Amino acid sequence: MRSTTFQWQFVTFFRILFASHLLYSGGAYIFFGWVPSAFHNPASPVGHFMVELDKVGLYPLVKYIEFALGLLVFSNRFTPLAAVMELPITIMIAYLNIVVEGSLAARHYYTGIQELVINGMVLLGYGAYYRSMLNMHNQPRWLWEAPExxxxxxxxxxxxxxxxxxxxxxxxxxxxxxxxxxxxxxxxxxxxxxxxxxxxxxxxxxxxxxxxxxxxxx
Structure with missing residues (x-):
């Protein structure tokens, strides 16, 4: 019982933390138009990347997706799916922060690691839902079919x-x-x-x- 209580507390903590990051990141842009400082820094390669994303409409789309996923995770609806959907965005953020601009801005470097850890903890906490995906060999199965x-x-x-x-x-x-x-x-x-x-x-x-x-x- 004690381990089960700790598991629920551990996973719920990271779920709410994950949702908070998503809601903050998406909501700050949607409601206040906030963008990272690198966005306006001509010397920042990540800033150039984000500006180009904004020009083609992908940057706003990412922010709306983050906000929607944050609402789902916060309300504990489709959390395993939301964590998987956010993972590519998290990996991109981490790559830009750690690899592309890690030596230029320590704060960005920390942000990339932080997002990876939080997203990873949520994936770990709901890992049982992905167990069948980790089989080395799988037979075709329609979405509406039971495993058996x-x-x-x-x-x-x-x-x-x-x-x-x-x-x-x-x-x-x-x-x-x-x-x-x-x-x-x-x-x-x-x-x-x-x-x-x-x-x-x-x-x-x-x-x-x-x-x-x-x-x-x-």
Whole structure:
């Protein structure tokens, strides 16, 4: 009971701390227009990076995402998902602070480490929800399927299990790919190999794996 109480206290502390950082970072920009000092520092490479993000609209988007994730984490709604969604932003902040500008501003250096630790503690505290993601080998499983309902490798390789014939699906998929590549591509880059070759190779490899699994059962 004592260890369970400590676990709840430990994880809840870091969850609220994580939410506070997200709400502060996002809310300061959304409601007051605050940006880091590096934003206005011509000598700061990180400042240049943030200015360019702002020009294309990504910097405000990040701040709104942070604020929304902060609300979810603070209310303990979808916390494991929110922690994973914030992780790429945290890694980018840490890289910019520690690697790019660590020698120029000690405060930024600390900020990057701090964000990594707090985000990491939340991921650790809810780590059981990611356990199945750490399996070395996984079978396909729809989002709405329970873990025990996942098909076995032999069942997945058996013909006729799908509601839609895979050949019919693939032809429809390729038709969409070819049409999108032709009508959405530049006139001098219509139907380049990078659009149609990967799907063809992927389909061929999938058929080869299916045949290998069948032969392995026989």
């Amino acid at each position: 309902s996942a098909p076995s490798p032999s069942a997945a390789a058996a013909p006729g299990n799908g509601a839609l014939p895979i050949w019919l699906f693939f032809l429809g998929f390729m038709a969409i790919v070819m049409a999108a590549s032709w009508f959405m591509g530049a006139p001098d880059r219509r139907l380049p190999p990078r659009d149609w070759l990967p799907p063809l190779l992927s389909f061929a490899v999938m058929l080869g794996l299916q045949r290998f699994n069948r032969e392995g059962r026989s």
